[in-house]
Amino acid sequence: MSNAIVGIDLGGTNAQGAALVNGKLSESKAIPTRARQGPEAIMDDLADLAHELAAGAPLAAVGLGVPGLLDLERGVCVFSGNLNWREFPIVEKLEQRLGASVFIDNDVRVAALGELSQGKAQGCRDFIYLTVGTGIGSGIFIDGRLLRGPRWSAGEVGHMVLNPHGPDCTCGSRGCLEALAAAPAIARDGRKAAARYPESLLNEMSAGDPNRIDAALVSRATDAGDAIARQVFAEAMDWLGIGIANLVNIFNPELVVIGGGVSLAGEKLLTPVGAKIEQYSMPVQKQNVRLELSALADKAGVYGALELATRQTTDKE
Incomplete structure (x- = not known):
């Protein structure tokens, strides 16, 4: 079975994702963001969403757009007002749950990647x-x-x-x-x-x-x-x-x-x-x-997260 690449756009209200398996794009799915329950609850939900989107295929990588200021070198969300996070090690926490590489970037930059890959900026x-x-x-x-x-x-x-x-x-x-x-x-x-x-x-x-x-x-x-x-x-x-x-x-x-x-x-x-x-x-x-x-309406972030993970995975091969 081919490995799956998952892209997730994380927002303060909802998280939306989709997967690429064997070159085919899955239907997108959105879940509520449980910001009040804290970051660990959100990590649990994102991991569950990624596995569900992969539909049984092994996870190769996950791309994630995050609303906030990030330290990409450390894989840390330095601050997110929408999520009430400070210095949260999002990459480490999510990789522990998934057993796969996780790549993050700011949500708007990720949406720009979506426009480049699937939208008006192709x-x-x-x-x-x-x-x-x-x-x-x-x-x-x-x-x-x-x-x-x-x-x-x-x-x-x-x-x-x-x-x-x-x-x-x-x-x-x-x-x-x-x-x-x-x-x-x-x-x-x-x-x-x-x-x-x-x-x-x-x-x-x-x-x-x-x-x-x-x-x-x-x-x-x-x-x-x-x-x-x-x-x-x-x-x-x-x-x-x-x-x-x-x-x-x-x-x-x-x-x-x-x-x-x-x-x-x-x-x-x-x-x-x-x-x-x-x-x-x-x-x-x-x-x-x-x-x-x-x-692309609300899909720009999802397409961009997929592109982010795909690029990072390709660069490492």
Whole structure:
């Protein structure tokens, strides 16, 4: 029987995985992440998931995308706010349970690998994958190589400061791209706008409960023709476009792919972001770059984890 390669995308709410056995991709499966039960419980669940996906085939390797700051040399999750982990030896713990090699990387960089192997970035050597959701992160490929940095923390584009007098960011700074354009920022500004403009559809659609106003509701109110919601969403997308224009100037990519929950806005995102790239990027760079939405939905991390394990296994042969 052929060995199995398993890829798992670990999130704060769910873990999703799939397997390659004899070159055939299995159906993906998702399980809840038992973050409150602690890291050992999650390791047990991931090991069970990997064995189930392998369907009886011997495990050759497991690739894992992890939300947080990692030390790839030690195989340690230095910090993950989503999982409430600090200095957790994830590779050691999972390898003990599986008896197979485990390879980890940051979840967004792993999703970028997914775009490269199965998505819009196939065949690209220079591209940026951005996830825009609860936060904003990136995976950056330059000359065909994934940019990681000496401490494996490259790509924190969500913490580019665009407006030093802007709103507070979770990182402790102010006016970061994430604080201006991520889903929580859209929700925050939507709640402020609803309070200021009682006639806005935001109030009707939230049944007068500001806690129900999230980025998705702002997007729906925009689609329904609400001018206030449209202004909130447009301002966030303008900031996102300015941030991406800066990245285009710095890295000169041939492609920028946007994934994450906010990307579901479709043309409401592409049009203003493309306009800001046209406005603020240098002539040569903006002529060279394409802007696309990810077509992989929530599968980018799974495909990327499979690619991570496959590459590492091939390199060792």
